[in-house]
Amino acid sequence: MDFNKVIHRKNTNSMKWDATGERYGASDLWPMWVADMDFKAPEPVREAMQSVLDHGVFGYYRKPESLRQAIVDWNKKRFGRTLETGQFVFTPGVVPAINHIIQAFTEEGDGIIIQPPVYYPFYSLIQMNKRKTLRNPLKEEREGFTIDFKNLEEQMKNGAKMLLLCSPHNPIGRVWTEEELQRLTDLCETYNILVVSDEIHADLVLEGKHIPFAQAAQGKQIQTITCMAPSKTFNLASLQLSYVIFEEDSLKTKYENQLQRQFVGMDNPFSIVAAEAAYRQGEDWLEQLLEYLRGNVRYLKEFIETNMPELRVIEPEGTYLVWIDMRGLNMSASELEKWLRQEGKLALSDGHIFGEEGAGYVRINVACPRANVEEGVRRLKQAYDKI
Missing domain, CATH: 3.40.640.10 (Type I PLP-dependent aspartate aminotransferase-like (Major domain))
Structure with missing residues (x-):
């Protein structure tokens, strides 16, 4: 499985890619919020579903x-x-x-x-x-x-x-x-x-x-x-x-x-x-996926630590979701949301929706091709550099 391959999901009724405007008020945001993956399901899964379709x-x-x-x-x-x-x-x-x-x-x-x-x-x-x-x-x-x-x-x-x-x-x-x-x-x-x-x-x-x-x-x-x-x-x-x-x-x-x-x-x-x-x-596909996700997490963590020292990445032991502490920016929850959307052009999961304890954090989904992660952190740094 080539997890680096970018599969375009715009205009496919994808919640992540096509409902961002409804959820965040702007459709030009880079979506890393919904907890699904931008990868094709394993080939045996697709073949099994195709057999059902062919039966008709x-x-x-x-x-x-x-x-x-x-x-x-x-x-x-x-x-x-x-x-x-x-x-x-x-x-x-x-x-x-x-x-x-x-x-x-x-x-x-x-x-x-x-x-x-x-x-x-x-x-x-x-x-x-x-x-x-x-x-x-x-x-x-x-x-x-x-x-x-x-x-x-x-x-x-x-x-x-x-x-x-x-x-x-x-x-x-x-x-x-x-x-x-x-x-x-x-x-x-x-x-x-x-x-x-x-x-x-x-x-x-x-x-x-x-x-x-x-x-x-x-x-x-x-x-x-x-x-x-x-x-x-x-x-x-x-x-x-x-x-x-x-x-x-x-x-x-x-x-x-x-x-x-x-x-x-x-x-x-x-x-x-x-x-x-x-x-x-699907087990071989899963093992390849896990290794790819580890690489995405490492890339995200190293990039943020090197370029945005006020942010702190809580490295996940499980899931493909990364919890990031942005309290070092000294913004209120509403200010952080506005900054991420208007300056970062990013759609991330706001931490406060997970409870008041999550205020000042964001959740980012890295189950996507490395190029998508790179675009996400590029936008984040661009916003960071304007502070």
């Missing part, structure tokens, strides 16, 4: 047992996790899945813990379902961002029912260590917290090793639910296929009943064959 009949479809087995085999090989084919439920995306989890396992007014700055739909899911947001902000220390376990325990004491764990963490890029996960499991066991682990970026580890939360919780009296998908890994987001893994049959049954009440569950032949082909034949 797009009637009602069902998920084959072979897809379930492909998921089981992938999790075993990549994470050492042993699953059964009947252990998970398919859903049309991780965010909808978490929405239904909240509805199935909590009541209005129940407390749900999040760890900001964190993936912003978490806030909406809690608020729209009339649950209480309990904030456990990550601690920013010299060596990076860590979990504030003292504050976490206080939130659990405040009547929390559920923890939404982002693992690896978006936007910080942390890959939680075994020690951190063990401390987390101890607290969750003590306070009887249901852990919903969003592990959609699990395959995209640049440094360290992803440990599934449910695996870390083995032997503990903890209820865990894991959300995963091939979408971030293989750039299949618009196909809307994800799956939710349960450790207890009773939880799985309750969740399935929730989906049935909402009439969720229609199958799509393109997403099914794409997911199976990705898990069966």
Whole structure:
């Protein structure tokens, strides 16, 4: 795979490239915001989808047992996790899945813990379902961002029912260590917290090793639910296929009943064959991708450190999203937004949308050809030099 090849996505109804004007008020901005990749999906995936297209009949479809087995085999090989084919439920995306989890396992007014700055739909899911947001902000220390376990325990004491764990963490890029996960499991066991682990970026580890939360919780009296998908890994987001893994049959049954009440569950032949082909034949492509992403992160970090010393790059351990501290510019959140758009001609994810703790930061997506990263930092430096 030639990841350096630039694939033009303008005028393809791309959210990243064609909705920038709607989102940021100007269509001439360089888009590095939406969390998808500017790379083609692996060739076996495209071939599998082409076979469905060539068949030409797009009637009602069902998920084959072979897809379930492909998921089981992938999790075993990549994470050492042993699953059964009947252990998970398919859903049309991780965010909808978490929405239904909240509805199935909590009541209005129940407390749900999040760890900001964190993936912003978490806030909406809690608020729209009339649950209480309990904030456990990550601690920013010299060596990076860590979990504030003292504050976490206080939130659990405040009547929390559920923890939404982002693992690896978006936007910080942390890959939680075994020690951190063990401390987390101890607290969750003590306070009887249901852990919903969003592990959609699990395959995209640049440094360290992803440990599934449910695996870390083995032997503990903890209820865990894991959300995963091939979408971030293989750039299949618009196909809307994800799956939710349960450790207890009773939880799985309750969740399935929730989906049935909402009439969720229609199958799509393109997403099914794409997911199976990705898990069966996409590993070499993924390893090449990870190496390319590491190079993009290094380039971004070195360029910024050399040319814009007031900015600080928090190097991600996982994901293709880079968290950049711009507080050294001494701008307010609104001033920073205006500067990035008007002077930098850049569309980045504003840090404050991930929570008030993210004010003064931005999130930048480097899952694109190196030339796109170079254009992004060129624009950033051009704006920087005008300060």
